[in-house]
Amino acid sequence: xxxKIIDGNEIAKRVRAEWKHRVDALQARxxxxxxxxxxxxxxxxxQVYVRHKTKACADMGIHSEKHxxxxxxxxxxVLDTIARLNANPAIHGILVQLPLPAHxxxxxxxxxxxxxKDVDGFNLYNVGALVAGDTVFPPCTPFGVQCMLEYSxxxxxxxxxxxxxxxxxxxxxxxxxxxxKDATVCITHIKxxxxxQFTILADILVVAVGKPNVITAPMVKTGAVVIDVGINRxxxxxxxxxxxxxxxxxxxxxxxxxxxxxGPMTVTMLLVNTIQSxxxxxxxxxxxxxxxxxxxx
Numbered sequence: 002x003x004x005k006i007i008d009g010n011e012i013a014k015r016v017r018a019e020w021k022h023r024v025d026a027l028q029a030r031x032x033x034x035x036x037x038x039x040x041x042x043x044x045x046x047x048q049v050y051v052r053h054k055t056k057a058c059a060d061m062g063i064h065s066e067k068h069x070x071x072x073x074x075x076x077x078x079v080l081d082t083i084a085r086l087n088a089n090p091a092i093h094g095i096l097v098q099l100p101l102p103a104h105x106x107x108x109x110x111x112x113x114x115x116x117x118k119d120v121d122g123f124n125l126y127n128v129g130a131l132v133a134g135d136t137v138f139p140p141c142t143p144f145g146v147q148c149m150l151e152y153s154x155x156x157x158x159x160x161x162x163x164x165x166x167x168x169x170x171x172x173x174x175x176x177x178x179x180x181x182k183d184a185t186v187c188i189t190h191i192k193x194x195x196x197x198q199f200t201i202l203a204d205i206l207v208v209a210v211g212k213p214n215v216i217t218a219p220m221v222k223t224g225a226v227v228i229d230v231g232i233n234r235x236x237x238x239x240x241x242x243x244x245x246x247x248x249x250x251x252x253x254x255x256x257x258x259x260x261x262x263x264g265p266m267t268v269t270m271l272l273v274n275t276i277q278s279x280x281x282x283x284x285x286x287x288x289x290x291x292x293x294x295x296x297x298x
Contacts (some may be wrong), residue, residue, distance in 0.1 A: 002223065002224070002252065002253075002254065003250060003251055003255075004227070004249070004252075004253040004254055004255055005254065005255050006250075006255075006256060006257075006258055007149055007153050007228075007255050007256065007257045007258075007262065008063070008258075008261065008262075009145075009257060009258075009262040009263055009264060009265040009266050010261050010262055010265050012148065012149055012152045012153075012260065012265075012266065013265040013266055013268070013269040014250065015152065015220045016079070016148060016152070016266075016269050016270075016273065017057075017060070017061060017269055017272065018060070020272065020273055021061055021275055022065065022119070022180040023041060023060070023276055023277055023280065024061055024062045027276070027279055027280065027283060028062065028078040028274050030283055031057065032279055032282065032283045032286075033062070033063070033064050033091075033276075034062075034063045034064065034093050034094075034275050034276050034278070034279035034280075035063065035064040035065070035066070035089075035091045035092045035093050035094070035096040035118065035279070036047070036054070036058055036064070036065045036066070036092070036093070036094075036095075036096070036271075036272075036275045037065070037066045037067075037089075037092045037094070037095045038051050038054060038055070038066070038067050038068065038096055038098060039067060039068045039069065039070075039079060039082060039083065039086075039095070039096070039097045039098065039110075040068070040069050040070070040097075040098040041070045041071075041074060041079060041098075041101050041102055042070075042071070042072035042102050043071075043072065044100065047098045047099075047100070050098065051067060051098055051103065053268055053269060055067065055269050056273065057172075057269070057271075057272055058272065058275075059215060061075075061272055061276075063167040063268065063272060063275060064091065066092070066258045068082050068086075070082075072102045072213070073102075073237045074234075076104070076105055076106065076109070076110070078248055079097075079105075079110060080109070080110065080113050081183060083097075083110065083113045083114060083178050084113070086118070087113075087115040088116060090282070090286075093118060093120075093275055093278040093279040093282055094118055094120035094271075094274060094275035094278050095114045095115070095118045095119070095120070096114075096120060096121045096263065096271070097110050097114070097121075099170075105139070105265040108113070111123045111124060112124060116137060117137065117278065117281065118278060119137070119138055120141075120271055120274035120275050120278060121138070121139050121140065121271070121274075122136065122139055122140035122141065122144075122174070122226065122236040123136075123140065123169075123170075124131070124139040125264065127140075128169070128174070131174055131177050131178070132177055134181050135280065136281040138274045138277075138278075139174070139178060139270070139274070140174045141166060141267045141268075141270040141271045141274065142171050142209075142230060142266075142267045142270075143171060143174045143175040143178050144169065144176075144178070144265060144270040144271060144273075144274075145263055146175060146207060146228050146264025147178050147179070147182070148266060148269075148270065149228070149257070149262075149263070149266055150205070150226070150228075153255060155255060156224055156259070157179060157184050157205070158182060158183040158184065159183060159184070159185075159293045160184050160185070160205050161184070161185050161187075161202055161203055161204045161205070162176075162179050162184045162185065162186045162203060162204065162205045162206075162207065163186075163187045163188075163189060163199050163200050163202065163203035163205075163206050163207070163245070164176050164179075164186065164187070164188045164189070164207045164209070165189050165196070165200065165206070165207065165210055165215070165216065165251070166189075166190065166208065166209035166210040166211075166230075167188050168188035168209065171209040171230055172188055172190070172207075172248070173188070175207055175209070176188050177262075179205075184205070185252055187199055187202075187203075188211060190237055191210075194222065196215075196220065197219065197220040200216065200220045200221060200222075201220060201221070202222065203221075203222060203225055204222070204225060204226065205226045206221060206222075206225050206226070206227045206228065207226065207228045207230065208227070208228065208229050208230060208231060208241055208242070208243040208244055209230035209231055209243070210231060210243050211231050211232075211233060211243065212231065212233070212243055213231075213233045213235065213241050213242075213243065214241075214243070214244070214245045215231075215243045216229075216243060216244040216245065216249065216277060217245045217248060217249070218245060218248040218249050218252050220248050221252050221253060222250055223297065224252075224253070224254045225252075225253050225254065226254060226255040227244055227249055227253045227255070227257070228254075228256075228257050228262075228263065229242035229246070229256070229257050229258075229262060230242070230243070230263050231243030231244070232259055232260070232264065239260055240259060240260050242257075242258075242259030242262070244256070244259075246258065246259070255282075
């Protein structure tokens with residue numbers, strides 16, 4: 002058995018094409034979706050991610066702004082910028098690019114973003130709503146994984162899912178989202194003893210720990226769907242995931258590559274969340290404008 006590759010680039014193109022029509026519809030009503038990115042410091046990986054997001058916005062007709070600060074910027078100065086963006090009706094989505102310099106309190110900045118503009122889905126309201134099953138914005142990476150599964154016609158309901166990694170950004174929200182789709186979910190983490198006894202039971206295995214080759218072929222059930230969220234740069238410069246790709250692809254039924262798997266979907270779902278935010282804004286503003294016009298008439 003050789004696994005079918007789940008091509009994140011191809012699925013991302015399909016999703017963006019579908020949502021571009023909704024951007025066009027918004028623009029026809031005088032609304033252009035707007036995304037603001039706040040970046041602190043000069044982390045090279047963060048700079049690359051922000052460039053990808055900016056280009057993706059331009060391709061979709063989404064207005065984007067980048068607000069950059071030096072690593073030693075006062076935290077309050079960044080908070081003041083977030084407050085101004087919260088009040089700006091032309092901005093429908095705000096994200097703070099992580100990681101932040103060590104002296105910043107990440108949670109404080111993330112909580113400063115208005116719930117209705119929290120397109121990364123990290124505000125505590127969105128996290129809590131995700132647990133309750135009714136979040137405003139799903140976190141982009143888990144949202145992208147769910148979308149990949151659905152576009153690949155891979156069933157989720159009734160499947161045994163094992164998530165390797167219990168981060169707030171991927172592991173925990175991924176488990177919540179797949180549980181809502183009626184999967185039976187197990188979360189493993191750094192303290193899990195004998196990881197293989199859990200992974201071997203997975204119909205769908207989602208791996209997000211940031212460690213090369215943490216999942217090898219003997220740890221994977223024959224015919225499993227393997228989603229590799231990890232991204233690691235080796236000493237020779239190559240980018241690899243958390244899964245031993247070449248060995249596992251001979252045992253799995255589906256597998257995502259690194260690069261070209263989950264990464265493009267994360268950016269795509271950020272665009273989707275921003276467009277949905279703009280649609281909510283338009284739905285509120287347009288009726289209000291109609292009432293004003295009627296009153297004036």
